[in-house]
Amino acid sequence: MDDKQFVKEIANIDENFAGWYTDVVTKTELVDYGPVKGTMVIRPYGYAIWENIQKELDARFKAAGSQNAYFPLLIPMSYFTKEAEHVEGFAPEVAVVTHAGGAKLEEPLAIRPTSETIIGTMYAKWIQSYRDLPVIMNQWCNVMRWEKTTRPFLRTSEFLWQEGHTVHATEEEAMEETLKMLNVYKEFAENVLAIPVLTGRKTEKEKFAGALATFGMEAMMKDGKSLQAGTSHYMGQNFAKSFEIKYLDKDGTLKYGYTTSWGVSTRLIGAIIMAHGDERGLVLPPKVAPIQVIIIPVAAHKGGVNEKADEIENLLKEQGFKVKTDKRDMTPGRKFNEWEMKGVPVRIEIGPRDIENGVAMVCRRDTFEKTTVKLTELCETVKTLLDEIQNNMLSKAKIARDSHIVEADSLDGILKGVDGQNFVKAGWCGCRECEDKIKEYAQATARIIDSDAKEGEVCAVCGKPAKHKVIFARAY
RNA sequence: CGGGGUAUGGCGCAGUUGGUAGCGCGCUUGUCUGGGGGGCAAGAGGCCGUGAGUUCAAGUCUCGCUACUCCGACCA
DSSP states (O other), X not given: OOHHHHHHHTSSTTTTHHHHHHHHHHHTTSEEEXXXXXXXXXXXXXXXXXXXXXXXXXXXXXXXXXXXXXXXSEEEHHHHTTSHHHHHHHGGGOEEEEEETTEEEEEEEEEOSOXXXXXXXXXXXXXXXXXXXXXXXXXXXXXXXXXXXXXXTTBOSEEEEEXXXXXXXXXXXXXXXXXXXXXHHHHHHHHTSOOOEEEEEOOGGGSOTTOSEEEEEEEEOTTSOEEEEEEEEEEETHHHHHHTOEEEOTTSXXXXXXXXXXXXXXXXHHHHHHHHXXXXXXXXXXXXXXXXXXXXXXXXXXXXXXXXXXXXXXXXXXXXXXXXXXXXXXXXXXHHHXXXXXXXXXXXXXXXXXXXXXXXXXXXXTTOOEEEEEGGGHHHHHHHHHHHHHHXXXXXXXXXXXXXXXXXXXXXXXXXXXXXXXXXXXXXXXXXXXXXXXXXXXXXXXXXXXXXOOTTOBOTTTOSBOSEEEEEEXXX
């Protein structure tokens, strides 16, 4: 399918959202498929988005007292068996190296699916005293999980992420850290990615293998499905006990630490695509867009057009904007469409007529609004426009999401809700059976525990008194 | 792991009752164009996934294999 056909076929993105997503991802040159099933090659345009995400997150982590470090890719299999729930949860999806150096290895090596085990082992060596706490480290790396079905960015065998791992002296402090990082993610998602998220505790069924509590942030995609966009786990002393992370406290007794971990991945790029994309392709929030302003010279064969475009480019670059001038020998219309598909927030068209009048055409990606701007006011306009687009994208997404949250008090109500592409808030008694019934009946899972139930509220499944109000949704 | 589908040029596809492959896009060259996916002209590019079988003859029919994909189950 060529691009022209593509645009036609995605005219109604809700019709086949998954297909729309896959096409956008490949056609905008974000990724290519790797030779190994389920792996993706992140191309420069896609990777640049990731770099922007990294930069913004890293600043936040450091402000929260975290330091970056790096731990090995290969983890001895025996490390995994130390924490029973953890190994049970991850064993099915761990890829294992059995041979190296031309011989079979004595002990198989796991390719990290997550690094709690190896980091825990190292922390145990490093931590002696309460004076060593807290330990707050983060690593940017790749991990591998052999999933059965994969989709670029959303679920790939190998993906890039950051994983923060912390150790604290007390339960309170560790829980505080868990929630603090969850809020860092929330603030980041909303202010940088322009994606509103719901945060809250996960149910037992949905929590991380080995954690005492998992908190997550869930974002609503354009088709009403939910995407888990980040998680923060409170491990209690589970891992500390398995890996002997102990410290000598002020009172002279040896105590186990309390650990947490938190992570977000390249899945966030998928979230951006599915939360903001429209029938013409990607729409990137200015704060993560690899190119914020694309300049398109029109009738460039005429004298002075390319020179003017260069002049504008340099002017904007001096102001710190990410700018590119597209001088390829193609018709302008074609370039318009291409850069729209790639989600560039602002487009500037400059041709002989404009130069004569001392103006340029400026078009914004989020609303397609096109205005004539005096060249002398261009920098100002672009600056305001980028801010406006960033804000508009968030408020648009918020309105879209809030209008798709409904309440239900029965299984049928939940089914009807998710069929209508909604998040459904419902009472839940807290038992696994009812949760499973909802999954079976409505293909919806508990995304987060929204709040404690009030007096008189009942479980939507069994009718017994509800423990919590939970957000149910179909999920990616 | 269960059920369905697909495999033909870089991409998307067509190929009739068997007769040695065609279309659109892209690509190359030239030219006119250029403010929303341009026009004209000339080109390049294919062991039809793979192994066997039926036949004078297989992209086409039969069987096996492999890969990919969709829907379930499983999961960030």
